[in-house]
Amino acid sequence: MNQQRHPREDTLTDIFGTQEMRCPAPTEFIPKGKTAPEVAYQLVKDETYPQTQPRLNLATFVTTYMDDYATRLMNEAINVNYIDETEYPRVAVMCGRCLNIIANLWNSPEKAEWKTGALGIGSSEACMLGGVAAWLRWRARRKAAGKPFDKPNLVMSSAFQVVWEKFCQLWQIELRTVPLDEQHPTLDIDAALKACDENTICIVPIAGVTWTGLDDDIEALDKALDAYNARTGYEIPIHVDAASGGFILPFLKPEKRWDFRLRWVLSISTSGHKYGLVYPGLGWVVWKDKKYLPDEMSFSVNYLGANITQVGLNFSRPAAQILGQYYNFIRLGFEGYKEIQQNSMDIAAYCHRAIGEMTCFRNFAKEVVNPLFIWSMDPAYEKTAKWTLFDLQAKLQQSGWMVPAYTMPANIEQLIVMRIVVRQGMSRDMADMLMGDIRNAVEEFEKLRYPTQSRLLFEKNEKQKGKVYTH
Numbered sequence: 001m002n003q004q005r006h007p008r009e010d011t012l013t014d015i016f017g018t019q020e021m022r023c024p025a026p027t028e029f030i031p032k033g034k035t036a037p038e039v040a041y042q043l044v045k046d047e048t049y050p051q052t053q054p055r056l057n058l059a060t061f062v063t064t065y066m067d068d069y070a071t072r073l074m075n076e077a078i079n080v081n082y083i084d085e086t087e088y089p090r091v092a093v094m095c096g097r098c099l100n101i102i103a104n105l106w107n108s109p110e111k112a113e114w115k116t117g118a119l120g121i122g123s124s125e126a127c128m129l130g131g132v133a134a135w136l137r138w139r140a141r142r143k144a145a146g147k148p149f150d151k152p153n154l155v156m157s158s159a160f161q162v163v164w165e166k167f168c169q170l171w172q173i174e175l176r177t178v179p180l181d182e183q184h185p186t187l188d189i190d191a192a193l194k195a196c197d198e199n200t201i202c203i204v205p206i207a208g209v210t211w212t213g214l215d216d217d218i219e220a221l222d223k224a225l226d227a228y229n230a231r232t233g234y235e236i237p238i239h240v241d242a243a244s245g246g247f248i249l250p251f252l253k254p255e256k257r258w259d260f261r262l263r264w265v266l267s268i269s270t271s272g273h274k275y276g277l278v279y280p281g282l283g284w285v286v287w288k289d290k291k292y293l294p295d296e297m298s299f300s301v302n303y304l305g306a307n308i309t310q311v312g313l314n315f316s317r318p319a320a321q322i323l324g325q326y327y328n329f330i331r332l333g334f335e336g337y338k339e340i341q342q343n344s345m346d347i348a349a350y351c352h353r354a355i356g357e358m359t360c361f362r363n364f365a366k367e368v369v370n371p372l373f374i375w376s377m378d379p380a381y382e383k384t385a386k387w388t389l390f391d392l393q394a395k396l397q398q399s400g401w402m403v404p405a406y407t408m409p410a411n412i413e414q415l416i417v418m419r420i421v422v423r424q425g426m427s428r429d430m431a432d433m434l435m436g437d438i439r440n441a442v443e444e445f446e447k448l449r450y451p452t453q454s455r456l457l458f459e460k461n462e463k464q465k466g467k468v469y470t471h
Contacts, residue, residue, distance in 0.1 A: 015042050052402040055425045058434075059404040061210070061244060061274040061372075065425030070327050073320075074279060080319040082119070083310065091319040094326045095119055098272075101329055103286045105250040106259040106268055116290040118311040119322070120283030123243035123271035124163040125313050129285045129297070130239040130267040131167045134202035136294040141235065147198075155195045156204035157187040158409040159211040161243065164204065173201065179411035185365065187216040189224050196228070200236050202266075207245025207258055211409060212364055213372035213419070215245055215258070222262040229264070237266040237292075246270025246284075247277075248370055251338040252345060266292045272325050275341060275371075277332075277424055282321035340424050344371035347431050348422040354435045360385070360442055364417060374417040387445040389418050390454040395441040401434060414465075416458075 054064035085092040096114050103115035120126040142149035153174035168175040176195045205216035272282030287293045300309045348371040355375050356363045362378045389405040408415045
């Protein structure tokens, strides 16, 4: 006599023998019934297999490796809402401690027990908070002087991150950009000051430009701005976008003056999930003093029976990243951070030298100032090449590497470059493998009889500019 099979018995079947593995993954509607956890896990896990593995993704700045204890600690806090300060008061304390540590790394002059700063989902939110504070301070000064305050502007180089474009669009602020060129691969200070006027809320130099890996000369900008403000009577401040450099400069170049030691630097933002070495979802912004954080940015809310004062665009968020950052500060200390950042710099410099020794390439900068750099094709080689850097990107992707190729910002947009970002988790052995894969790819490209599609498109665009190429 056949017994009716209980539905639960299906979950005891080998994962790849289940019906779910024979069916397409849901794309429009939630499944009618339940799925065994091990099967659901495998279905989702399999979706990620064709992707580049995180540690081979040299396009991203985001941390892709943390040690087992850090990962365990963060996983255990994934269900903790950081904003529930009544229920989780120690999380708020750890957040304050992190802000104190970061502020002091940046030579904060503030004497208060708790430094003035805020937590963000990433450096993008931190940038926005720094920008909003500058805008509100400028608006308050204009109102007090009885002057119009409807045409604010912000000045920075054209190598800005998209968050600044978002910020200016959302808050209706004119974004005035200073183009890069071969003579000015970083912010042209004279041009930046010429773009300023009484409606400029701040100038934003970058420590660790994502496009190039270089640093704007913030100390020189501060000196020039000091003279400019004295001459004009303006009070244009500096907000430093230190998404990458904020966790590089204090450890590798502590003598370099780029931070709160400078007169007009009133706020600095950084990313905890880049060279802060924490998994994604963390940014920090610090002000020079509490007086530079407008009162209207602090929101007090009666939340679950407690009055909570918060500065930020987001409210609820996991506490895991805060624990991860505080763990890193304890676990690594100053020396540990210095060793990791120095290793990243050394490996980046090694790759920079190796790329520079290949006759087909030309490095954008002579030296590496952050653990990332860009290069282009050598102009003489490019004239007869049958391939482009976009082909090299695709070829490397076949081996699992993600090394992006892209065009530069306005004014030098004709330049195609590639970029390598070195982070914790990148070893010298991995660098050797990458350089080997690049050399092998170039050898294959040099055997091509006909140009690639990307090369033909490149030549078509160049011919429109009057340039002729022969193979």
